[in-house]
Amino acid sequence: MQPEDNTDNIARIARSFVDARRDGTTLADYPGDMPGGLADAYAVQDAAIKLSPDAISGWKVGRINPPLGEIDRLAGPIFADHVFVADGGALAMPVFADGFAAAEAEFLLRIAATPDPDKTSYSMAEAVALIDAVHIGIEIASSPFPGINDHGPTVTISDFGNNNGLIVGPAIAEWRDTDLNHWPVELWIDGDRAGAATAAAMLDGPFGAARFLFELMAQRGIALAAGQWISTGAVTGVHPVSPGNRVEARFDGRLSVECTIKAR
Numbered sequence: 570m571q572p573e574d575n576t577d578n579i580a581r582i583a584r585s586f587v588d589a590r591r592d593g594t595t596l597a598d599y600p601g602d603m604p605g606g607l608a609d610a611y612a613v614q615d616a617a618i619k620l621s622p623d624a625i626s627g628w629k630v631g632r633i634n635p636p637l638g639e640i641d642r643l644a645g646p647i648f649a650d651h652v653f654v655a656d657g658g659a660l661a662m663p664v665f666a667d668g669f670a671a672a673e674a675e676f677l678l679r680i681a682a683t684p685d686p687d688k689t690s691y692s693m694a695e696a697v698a699l700i701d702a703v704h705i706g707i708e709i710a711s712s713p714f715p716g717i718n719d720h721g722p723t724v725t726i727s728d729f730g731n732n733n734g735l736i737v738g739p740a741i742a743e744w745r746d747t748d749l750n751h752w753p754v755e756l757w758i759d760g761d762r763a764g765a766a767t768a769a770a771m772l773d774g775p776f777g778a779a780r781f782l783f784e785l786m787a788q789r790g791i792a793l794a795a796g797q798w799i800s801t802g803a804v805t806g807v808h809p810v811s812p813g814n815r816v817e818a819r820f821d822g823r824l825s826v827e828c829t830i831k832a833r
Contacts, residue, residue, distance in 0.1 A: 614727060
């Protein structure tokens, strides 16, 4: 038997994930040969984006630990129908109950203007200048493939970076004059504290995630747009959740956002 062409493998993986996410079904096994490197992983993601009818309203950035070569972050799209603005109550966020599901407390950055598509290197100051708002939030990580995080970052990248939802919480006032890296952040599940940390432990913090994304998108030839969100990474870690759980993220002891978890 001849080995499967890599192009066919990429297309099959992308179609399988898009169909499973659309239908709410589970993929017990990875639907193809796992990507051998970042280029193949993002090729699967690009193919899946082309198959998805929804607009992209943001991008999640996650950490690769340990780094893959010199790359220590990954990215995936957040679709418009998966972005919710907190209204003071606990939004019900869907997950793949028989797949993978987790909640993450994150700083969310809003892009102010379309970055120069030819600019592939940014200073931190240049990255910050492209942000016009910072909010607190919760990312819902969920995949129809239960082993999404067990096989390294290329598999995670191949299924939209494992994103399945974003809750945009309250805005942080005067964020340009605030050291967000030292804000205490906590994530609570059903009244128990599941994790606590600061963004100081997240490489170069939330704005470093923005800088990474601006450079990566230029390299991939993907245009970012004003108003899109950047979910900058799990401050307290990736916390598994199940339908029925109540999740609350607390920032600096005074801002909070919450949700409940339901089955997809």
